[in-house]
Amino acid sequence: MTSNLGLYVHWPWCVRKCPYCDFNSHAVTGKLPEQDYVNALLADLRHAYRAVDGREVTSVFVGGGTPSLMSAEGFGALMSGVRSIVNLSASAEITMEANPGTVGAERFRAYAQAGVNRISIGIQSFSDAKLKALGRIHSRDEALAAIEAAKAVVDDVNLDVMFALPGQSMGELDEDLTLALKAETSHLSFYELTIEEGTAFYKRVPDQLPDVDLAADMADHVHETLVNAGFEHYEISAYARPGHQCRHNSTYWTFGDYLGVGAGAHGKLTVDGQIVRTVRSANPRVYLHNVELGVFEAERRVVEKEDLPFEFMLNALRLRNGVLRDEWERHTGLGIDVIDPVLTQLQKEGLLEKSERRIVPTELGRRFLSDLQERFLTVSVP
Numbered sequence: 001m002t003s004n005l006g007l008y009v010h011w012p013w014c015v016r017k018c019p020y021c022d023f024n025s026h027a028v029t030g031k032l033p034e035q036d037y038v039n040a041l042l043a044d045l046r047h048a049y050r051a052v053d054g055r056e057v058t059s060v061f062v063g064g065g066t067p068s069l070m071s072a073e074g075f076g077a078l079m080s081g082v083r084s085i086v087n088l089s090a091s092a093e094i095t096m097e098a099n100p101g102t103v104g105a106e107r108f109r110a111y112a113q114a115g116v117n118r119i120s121i122g123i124q125s126f127s128d129a130k131l132k133a134l135g136r137i138h139s140r141d142e143a144l145a146a147i148e149a150a151k152a153v154v155d156d157v158n159l160d161v162m163f164a165l166p167g168q169s170m171g172e173l174d175e176d177l178t179l180a181l182k183a184e185t186s187h188l189s190f191y192e193l194t195i196e197e198g199t200a201f202y203k204r205v206p207d208q209l210p211d212v213d214l215a216a217d218m219a220d221h222v223h224e225t226l227v228n229a230g231f232e233h234y235e236i237s238a239y240a241r242p243g244h245q246c247r248h249n250s251t252y253w254t255f256g257d258y259l260g261v262g263a264g265a266h267g268k269l270t271v272d273g274q275i276v277r278t279v280r281s282a283n284p285r286v287y288l289h290n291v292e293l294g295v296f297e298a299e300r301r302v303v304e305k306e307d308l309p310f311e312f313m314l315n316a317l318r319l320r321n322g323v324l325r326d327e328w329e330r331h332t333g334l335g336i337d338v339i340d341p342v343l344t345q346l347q348k349e350g351l352l353e354k355s356e357r358r359i360v361p362t363e364l365g366r367r368f369l370s371d372l373q374e375r376f377l378t379v380s381v382p
Contacts, residue, residue, distance in 0.1 A: 010262030024264030072110030
């Protein structure tokens with residue numbers, strides 16, 4: 001079992017729900033119950049942390065929603081409470097997601113003083129026209145200002161940018177790439193816009209979406225441009241300057257353990273040799289009410305052994321360098337012999353690299369990642 005333990009904290013509110021977003025986020029109506037919610041998060045954390053027997057927390061990720069709606073005082077109280085409850089590593093990576101339309105230099109400084117050392121900014125595009133089409137509440141100028149404000153207080157800044165947007169040309173993608181590189185941040189996440197069930201875009205698909213071939217060309221262009229600029233492409237959508245990979249997200253991708261608190265938060269822990277997944281109630285009002293009653297988990301399940309191959313590979317194969325074979329045994333408690341026949345066959349088909357130490361998808365494997373992952377659904381586990 002890995003010594004790394006992450007903590008994910010979910011903030012469920014945003015100013016306005018974006019039409020492409022399928023995350024657990026809710027548009028603000030009325031006054032935010034910030035103090036009540038922070039108190040609930042800390043009560044939830046006290047309960048959750050009992051299961052890990054004092055293990056050191058090596059990363060904290062405050063996501064949403066729009067966590068940057070939280071006041072400086074509210075966030076300070078949250079982090080103070082976290083430190084009083086968990087064994088937080090002195091070198092912990094502490095990330096906060098931010099929307100350029102909700103935060104300024106003063107707020108960023110306060111977050112950094114409370115312990116944030118990594119800021120992830122949801123830019124999505126530097127084009128005002130594209131931002132409007134995506135339902136974003138910020139402008140290009142606000143995005144640029146937020147980047148500079150974040151860089152002034154922390155060394156690690158990530159920008160989330162989307163491509164394959166409605167009506168987007170390769171030239172427009174180039175403009176976003178140019179500005180993203182000009183920002184000189186330590187990390188860039190470039191995501192293809194996908195139409196997810198339950199979103200406004202799913203109900204009414206926007207016009208002029210790039211076709212599959214153009215979207216693939218855009219993904220290749222993003223890869224080539226960022227790698228040539230010195231970024232390491234270490235996960236499907238993640239690019240980092242050397243030494244600046246996101247430690248918290250890497251815990252997910254390597255099947256590590258993490259606590260999840262807050263409305264709709266997911267957690268994954270290794271308990272007595274079993275993998276346990278937990279989920280909190282998604283509705284913020286229901287979550288607050290449940291915590292008040294001392295009910296924290298809406299769902300708790302032990303992952304069955306036969307599901308471990310797929311669950312492990314679902315994340316691990318997203319990494320361009322894959323994972324060490326030893327990681328399989330360390331995280332699942334199963335021998336490599338369980339999946340060796342599948343690994344050997346996939347190597348013969350050119351979907352995995354031939355390696356005695358690592359499980360690594362080839363370029364062909366990455367292009368057909370879903371098919372590659374699904375091959376582990378039928379592994380027979382004794």
